[in-house]
Amino acid sequence: PFSYDKRRPLALRLGAARTQGGVVRQPLSFDAGHGSKAGFWTHPDGSGPWPVVLFSPGSDGTARSQLPDADRLAARGIASLTLDPPARLTTCHAQADLRTYVAYVVGRRRALDVLGKLPDADTHRVAAVGFSFGAAVTAALAGVDHRLRGAVIQSGRAHLSAPLGAYCRSAAYRRAFGAVDPVKYISRAAGTTFLFQNGRADPISPQADVDALVRAAKGPKEQRWYDAPHELDAQARDDSDAWLARLLA
Template identity: 35%
Template sequence: MKLSHYLLLYCLGFILAWQSAPAQIHAAQEQLPLHLFTYDKTLPLAYHDSLMDTQQGVRIYQIAYASPLKGQVTGLLFVPPGPGPFPGILLQHGAPGSALAQTPRGLYLARHGAVVLATNAPFAQRGGDPLQFTLADSVDQVRYIINLQRAVDLLLRRPDIDTSRLGYVGRSYSGSMGVLLAGIERRIKTYVLAVADGGFVSHFSSTTALTGDQLSLEGPARKRWLAAQLPIEPIRFIHRTPGAGLLLQSARQDEAVAAADAEALHRAAPAGTLIKWYDAGHRLNAQAYLDQLAWFHQQLGTRAAGPGDEQGPAFPAPPSAQKRP
């Protein structure tokens, strides 16, 4: 059965329960649909790469591997000089965004002694709007998490990686998706989740959404979308994340994530989670990236920040301001 058909049946059941028995659905929401994120780990990776560039001693490869749900996952791999073994870090982009746009961050981390894998989210590969406000959004979300678990399989199979030292860093959209991944994936030791909220439902809530981000769907379409998204809303999974291995970074002047949503995520996080606020907007500031280096140095044994790191990654000039989930 196709993933979209499976999710449709699941969500129809969710809607019926919601309409007919509110008390039962409240109880059902306590039961996480972990089965949606399982996949056949014996499938071949069909991995291939090609050297694209070398910068600051870091080799940059274009990569692709097979998704367990058919098709390919594409991205970039950053390999530092030397034989290793190195920590492995999964680096994910926001929405809209792409793996290629993560090149400055990939170099920044790889220069400190980590193999960095940046993959494209499903919307980045298909093109178009990241969100369609249909059942396709929940299908994409499940597909993304399965593809990220497969990315962990890839890292674990590399001989130059210390399999006990895996990390994840994501911002905005991939910060929220990192919450979901951390609630499912047990092989990653530590997570850095920057300017994240609780997920799409939290982000587009009519009571907390920033101006222009309110959910515009009405009637049955609204009910279908919410019923599909609520079971896999990342904040519902955060209690399963590794508290002492979790760093949440938020911005006081964030123009894309409401402070109330960030604070709700913080409150739901397990004991031991480190929470840091910055006097910055959604793009954060140099101190946030220095804190990420310090965190991975502590958690994974990467090299500490040094001279030349004070300005953070060498990002290009920002485009004209635009909201993104």
């Protein structure tokens, strides 16, 4: 379901860049395949090429949510692309929400295409970070698009359909959304190394379903638990930064 027309123009537009504290931030927009997508291209001051991390936030996140992560990575010599998710991810209308989810993943595939047009982006050293809802999207992305060297799956689980079905109070919704559960796609990832990060005090991600996602990943992988809630903590962020720096060195 995550295929797309690679010939469709990206219509990339770059705004004015601003530099602060050795970090350059530039707004951008492009055709994500199902409408325009806005976000930020963040990179170290100076010349590249830089490895790149593609971010996907949680269900209530925006292109700004993971800018603190992008700033920390810039200090390590890594560029980042942070992007808005689609609007209204969960309406409790199963077919509409499935279309939105597919558009989210396709938009991230188009974002990987955009990297080839961004100045000083090293398209051979690319990783992705997904948090919560974005973790499911990132797991699917790794399974269907094999341009990722690695991916950090934060507060993810095997079956996104479970919390969504509970939220919508609908077994039918859960069955329908189960068609795109991340556990069905992460096993198809090729050449991708994974870091799974979860909090022991996270009520949304039970350990059994987290472990099921980790088991499904076939390549090199590492799983870390934290004494933290769904949002994780500073230690998890430090670990992710260091892991990405090693992976993309």
